[in-house]
Amino acid sequence: xxEYIFDILGIGNREDSxxxxxxxxFKTSDEFKKNxxxxxxxxxxxxxxxxxxxxxxxxxxxxxxxxxxDMLLFSKKGNSIVLIENxxxxxxxxxxxxxxxxxxxKYSLVQYLHDxxxxxxxxPQMAFFYLTLDGDxxxxxxxxxxxxxxxxxxxxxxxSTSKRDILLQELKENIDEYYNWKAPEEDDVIIDYLKxxxxxxxxxxxxxxxxxxxxxxxxxxxxxYVTGNPGSGYIPACDWHKMPQWKGTSxxxxxxxxxxxxxxxxxxxxxxxxxxxxxxxxxxxxxxxxKQLAAYDESFLNDYKHARQLFxxxxxxSNIDKWTIKKTPLRIASANFDKNITFGELKENISExxxxxxxxxxxxxxxxxxx
Numbered sequence: 001x002x003e004y005i006f007d008i009l010g011i012g013n014r015e016d017s018x019x020x021x022x023x024x025x026f027k028t029s030d031e032f033k034k035n036x037x038x039x040x041x042x043x044x045x046x047x048x049x050x051x052x053x054x055x056x057x058x059x060x061x062x063x064x065x066x067x068x069x070d071m072l073l074f075s076k077k078g079n080s081i082v083l084i085e086n087x088x089x090x091x092x093x094x095x096x097x098x099x100x101x102x103x104x105x106k107y108s109l110v111q112y113l114h115d116x117x118x119x120x121x122x123x124p125q126m127a128f129f130y131l132t133l134d135g136d137x138x139x140x141x142x143x144x145x146x147x148x149x150x151x152x153x154x155x156x157x158x159x160s161t162s163k164r165d166i167l168l169q170e171l172k173e174n175i176d177e178y179y180n181w182k183a184p185e186e187d188d189v190i191i192d193y194l195k196x197x198x199x200x201x202x203x204x205x206x207x208x209x210x211x212x213x214x215x216x217x218x219x220x221x222x223x224x225y226v227t228g229n230p231g232s233g234y235i236p237a238c239d240w241h242k243m244p245q246w247k248g249t250s251x252x253x254x255x256x257x258x259x260x261x262x263x264x265x266x267x268x269x270x271x272x273x274x275x276x277x278x279x280x281x282x283x284x285x286x287x288x289x290x291k292q293l294a295a296y297d298e299s300f301l302n303d304y305k306h307a308r309q310l311f312x313x314x315x316x317x318s319n320i321d322k323w324t325i326k327k328t329p330l331r332i333a334s335a336n337f338d339k340n341i342t343f344g345e346l347k348e349n350i351s352e353x354x355x356x357x358x359x360x361x362x363x364x365x366x367x368x369x370x371x
Contacts, residue, residue: 004170004199012174012199016053019070019086021167022151023050026073028164035154039146042127045078049118058108067099070131072109074118080125081113084146087132089202097140101128133178133200148175148200174199181205183213186344191274193343207236207269214347216240216354220265227268234271239264239281242358245365251284251296257304260284263311263361265354276337278350280315280323280357281330282308290329311364318360322353333357 006012025032027050037044051072058066073082083100085092099105106126113119129146130138137145152175159165178200184193190210197206208224216222220240227235241247241264251260262285267278284293284304293301312327323333335353337346 004174005167006170006174006199013089013202015070015086015088015090018088018171019052021164021171022086023052023071025155025164025168026050029156031156032154032168035156036151039150039154040082040127040129042073042080042082043078045075045080047077048073048075056105056109056112058104067105069100074113074124076118076120078125079120079123080127081109081119082127082129083109084129084131085138085143087130087136088148088200091136092130092139095139097128097130097138097143101140101142133175133205149179152176177201178205181209184210184343186342186347188343189340190276190337190343190346191339194269203234203269203271204236208238210343211238211267213343214267214350220354235268236271237266237268239266240354241265242361246361247285250286251288251300251304252286255300257296257300257302258307260300260304261307261311262287265357267350274339276339276341276346278335278337278353279331280333280361282311282332283330314364314367315360318363319356320360321356322349323357 004012006017011017022036026036026048027033033048034044037048051074053068053070054072055066055068069083070086071084073084074080085097085100110119110122110124110126113124114122128140128143130136130143131146131148131151133148135145135147152172155168155172159169181197181201184190193210194203194206197203204224204226211222211224219242221243223239225237225239227237241262246263248259248261249256251257254260262281262283264281264283265278266281267276269276288296312332315332316325320333323335325333335349337349341349
């Protein structure tokens with residue numbers, strides 16, 4: 001088994017480690033710098049400077065004092081600034097790209113760089129990039145998408161035995177491993193398959209790849225996400241539901257709680273104890289926490305609870321094989337899977353459970369149409 005320095009130092013799951021390596025290589029390798037600038041469609045100059053996590057003081061009416069972008073590139077000769085926000089193992093922070101694209105931030109950044117003679121004018125060219133593994137879309141439309149495949153393509157083909165180049169070779173191999181991550185075989189034990197995920201291949205990536213092979217019917221819309229509750233661990237999850245049948249009106253647009261619902265089938269992996277569960281859920285649309293629901297008026301809540309109770313009784317009185325019926329604030333029924341089940345067995349079981357739940361849910365809507 002090959003040893004990786006990122007793994008030995010325990011920094012393979014830290015975004016800052018990759019930001020720092022990219023920045024250091026931009027600073028010290030002219031070829032890497034030229035390749036990166038070409039990927040960004042930014043003209044090459046010989047005076048490009050890189051700064052990581054530079055605190056930018058903000059003159060803001062909202063009380064915001066500073067922002068700290070992951071990476072800044074700037075050239076005095078080119079009168080240009082490039083901001084790169086790097087996200088690997090986490091999503092975008094609250095309004096993060098919108099904050100960086102705001103006039104307040106841009107004014108403060110330009111003023112700081114100009115005052116410190118890092119750019120030549122107060123009207124430089126500015127470009128914003130959102131760096132992720134899968135081309136995730138940033139909140140701000142001012143940000144362009146940059147992928148780690150672009151970083152891999154920028155790494156020189158000929159590398160030396162310097163410490164920097166050894167790490168760049170590791171980074172290239174890790175990126176390639178991510179994009180070439182294979183789906184499970186039918187006889188793979190699911191927990192063994194998922195536990196093979198390491199380095200850039202996160203548990204969520206492995207879970208996503210596995211669930212994509214479950215052959216969920218195209219009539220269902222799938223949503224992947226990571227969740228967690230007090231006392232629980234990191235939980236990769238996937239919901240699927242029929243559109244538009246299984247989704248009612250938005251509770252933000254309707255005063256009738258009985259029409260505010262979304263019914264999902266949800267498959268989740270609780271990484272704390274490696275338990276796997278399929279849920280049948282009935283929630284508000286969009287999902288509202290208990291605290292958020294408490295802000296709605298009593299008649300709305302009573303209508304929602306009454307409609308949910310009727311759905312629960314319908315499920316309870318139906319023939320829904322292999323499901324355990326138990327109502328909680330989110331769920332109506334569940335089914336557990338042994339972590340040592342093979343992928344082929346998991347696929348077969350989820351197919352049967354989805355089919356039986358779908359029959360019951362569709363019957364419910366048919367009954368409502370006939371009322």
